[in-house]
Structure formats: structure tokens, C-alpha cells
Amino acid sequence: MGIQLKSIVPWGRNAEEYQRMFDLHLVDRSSKILDCGGGPASFNAEMTEQGYSIVSCDPLYQFSAAEIEQRVEATWRSLLTKIEANRSSYVWDDRIASPQQLGQVRLAAMRRFIQDLSIGLSENRYVVAELPNLPFADDRFDLALCSHLLLTYSDLLPIEFHLQSIEELLRIAKQVRIFPILNASGARSIHLETVLNSFRAKLQIVPYEFQIGGNQMLVIDR
Ligand SMILES: C[S@@+](CC[C@H](N)C(=O)[O-])C[C@H]1O[C@@H](n2cnc3c(N)ncnc32)[C@H](O)[C@@H]1O
Incomplete structure (x- = not known):
């Protein structure tokens, strides 16, 4: 039994984690990614620094x-305490060897984001949405x-929200990739079967596993 979350955490x-979560090694610099x-x-x-075309959106x-x-700072301590109490639900390896190192990796990512935020907003790479x-x-994105x-967040976001959101993502992008297919507690999402049956969707194993058993992404084609 993994952690329970009552709200969506920042x-x-x-980028290295994203590349493995979404198996991005075949994606080239001309692809437009949301x-x-x-x-x-x-x-x-x-990825922008490496010459890729990325837009991120988030409220x-x-x-x-x-x-x-x-x-982020207010959230990460309590999240790490929960993860520490559920250590056996996660894969610890030389990339992330402990909850403490996980905290450092997440804070480093957040600081890199913070440095980029102002210029990224002015370049419309970060969009409030x-x-x-x-x-x-x-069709704006590949x-x-x-x-x-x-x-x-299947336990907080109902199936209708998932179906509408995926339809919206397919309106603007040719392909949608969602990772992981587990909820925050490490169980398979209760919405997965419905989503698989509602779209041209398949599961794909990826070279990333932090939640035990969480090494699959959902790929949905328009
Ligand atoms: C757990 S964070 C994941 C951040 C990032 N994708 C990652 O994996 O490192 C979840 C993010 O979803 C954002 N979020 C919550 N509701 C959303 C919505 N309806 N549409 C888009 N983003 C939303 C939150 O603000 C939060 O930044």
C-alpha cells in the first residue's frame, strides 16, 4: 500500500526522467511537444536548452x-515523510537511492524551472491553462x-474528467502519452480500462520505474 494524496501536489x-518515462529517445528536435x-x-x-520545441501548461x-x-517547499517535506514511511513501495537505485536524495533531485528540478519561468512565460513556453x-x-502539437x-489522481479526478481531457489533448496533438498508469498509492488506475476501451490506446513498457510496477505508459493515437 503506497501513499494517499488528498490534493494534487506541485x-x-x-528531463532525464521525462525521457525515460515517455521513451522520448526517438523524438526529434522538430517535434512540437506539449x-x-x-x-x-x-x-x-x-529540453529548450537542447533545442527542442516544448510548451508546458499548468494552472x-x-x-x-x-x-x-x-x-513546493511547503509540500515536499510532508510528501517525503509519507514516502519514507512507505519506502518499500518504491524502487531505490543509484539514480535515486533514498527519500533524502529524492527530495534533493525534486528540489533541483524545481529550482531549474524557477530560473527559467520568467523568460519561458515571455516566450509563451509556459502557459496558464x-x-x-x-x-x-x-493540431498545434505532434x-x-x-x-x-x-x-x-484517479481517486480525485472522475472518469468524465479523464475522457474529456484526453479528447481535448487529442484535438491539439496527434498522440498523447500518459505516465504512469498507477495511482499515487501504486495501484492500477480505476479509469484505465475505460480509457483503453474509449480510444485508440495501448500500453507500452518504458525504461523508468520508481513506483514498484509503474513502468508502463499509456499511448493514445488520434
Ligand atoms: C504532481 S505534479 C506533476 C508535475 C510534472 N508533470 C511532473 O511529473 O514532474 C501535477 C501538476 O498538475 C497540475 N494540475 C492540476 N490540475 C490540473 C489541470 N486540470 N490541468 C492541468 N494541470 C493541472 C498541478 O498544478 C501540478 O503542477
Whole structure:
């Protein structure tokens, strides 16, 4: 039994984690990518620096850098305490060897994001927006990524929200990838079967596993 979350937490991963979660090694620099629910991840900052075309959207971006930093710092201690109490639900390896190191990796990602936020907002790489309605034109992106929001928060977000959100992502992107397919407690999302049956969707194993058994992404084609 993993952790229980009562709200959606601002917790950000880095580009190396995104590349493994979404198996991005075949994605080239000309692809237009949306990171939906990007939060304080450093994916956009790091990938932009490498010449990729990334837009991130999240309601979190309405807040100032100082407010976001404060929210992340306020959240991470209690989250780490929960993870520490459930250590056996996670894979600890040389990349992330302990809850303490996890905290450092997440804070480093958030700080990289914070440094990039002001310039990224001015370049429209960070957009204040929330599912299920996004302010992007039809077909604007090749790929929409959604990490640790849809399916992860299945206990808080109902199936109707999931179906509407995926339809919206398919309106603006040719393909949608969602990771992981487990909820925050580490159980398979209760919405997964319905989603699989409602779209052209398949599961794919990826080279990333932090929640035990959480090494599959959901790939949905328009
Ligand atoms: C757990 S964080 C994940 C951040 C990032 N994707 C990652 O994996 O590192 C979840 C994010 O989803 C955002 N969020 C919550 N509701 C949302 C919605 N309706 N549409 C888009 N983003 C939302 C939150 O603000 C938060 O930043």
C-alpha cells in the first residue's frame, strides 16, 4: 500500500526522467511537444536548452516564482515523510537511492524551472491553462505528454474528467502519452480500462520505474 494524496501536489521531475518515462529517445528536435500539467518540472527548461520545441501548461503558472517556490517547499517535506514511511513501495537505485536524495533531485528540478519561468512565460513556453479546456489551436502539437496528473489522481479526478481531457489533448496533438498508469498509492488506475476501451490506446513498457510496477505508459493515437 503506497501513499494517499488528498490534493494534487506541485512536484517536478527532470528531463532525464521525462525521457525515460515517455521513451522520448526517438523524438526529434522538430517535434512540437506539449507538457500538460508540467508543474515545477525542469523538462521544458532543459529540453529548450537542447533545442527542442516544448510548451508546458499548468494552472500553477499563474503564481509568481516566489509563490511557486514556497508551495513546493511547503509540500515536499510532508510528501517525503509519507514516502519514507512507505519506502518499500518504491524502487531505490543509484539514480535515486533514498527519500533524502529524492527530495534533493525534486528540489533541483524545481529550482531549474524557477530560473527559467520568467523568460519561458515571455516566450509563451509556459502557459496558464488547465484541463479539460486548453487554449491551443487544433493540431498545434505532434505529441502531448501528461506526467503524474491523469490516471495518477484517479481517486480525485472522475472518469468524465479523464475522457474529456484526453479528447481535448487529442484535438491539439496527434498522440498523447500518459505516465504512469498507477495511482499515487501504486495501484492500477480505476479509469484505465475505460480509457483503453474509449480510444485508440495501448500500453507500452518504458525504461523508468520508481513506483514498484509503474513502468508502463499509456499511448493514445488520434
Ligand atoms: C504532481 S505534479 C506533476 C508535475 C510534472 N508533470 C511532473 O511529473 O514532474 C501535477 C501538476 O498538475 C497540475 N494540475 C492540476 N490540475 C490540473 C489541470 N486540470 N490541468 C492541468 N494541470 C493541472 C498541478 O498544478 C501540478 O503542477
